[in-house]
Amino acid sequence: MDDQEPQHRPPRRNKQQLLELIANFDKTPGITIKDFCKLNKVTQGSFYTARKRHRAAVKKQSSGFIAIKRPAPDQTVAALFAEVKGIKLYQHVPVDYLKALIS
Numbered sequence: 001m002d003d004q005e006p007q008h009r010p011p012r013r014n015k016q017q018l019l020e021l022i023a024n025f026d027k028t029p030g031i032t033i034k035d036f037c038k039l040n041k042v043t044q045g046s047f048y049t050a051r052k053r054h055r056a057a058v059k060k061q062s063s064g065f066i067a068i069k070r071p072a073p074d075q076t077v078a079a080l081f082a083e084v085k086g087i088k089l090y091q092h093v094p095v096d097y098l099k100a101l102i103s
């Protein structure tokens with residue numbers, strides 16, 4: 001018969017605890033996933049599943065909007081190139097285009 005001691009499983013972690021583990025992994029540079037899992041006694045499968053949930057939770061938190069930079073109010077728009085019958089042009093345009101606009 002084997003004289004080995006039975007291996008005790010670590011207690012199951014809930015979703016919040018696993019998400020906290022993922023956050024800790026993100027804060028720990030230079031450690032491999034395999035080593036991190038051994039250190040925290042979690043299977044790699046559980047780690048990857050929790051990481052997927054963590055990313056989904058972070059993505060859900062973001063509003064999807066990004067900040068845009070507007071020009072300062074004191075910046076002027078490009079100089080007026082020409083004005084024909086109330087049509088303002090800010091750059092050179094072909095004559096055919098002007099004829100189409102006027103007619």
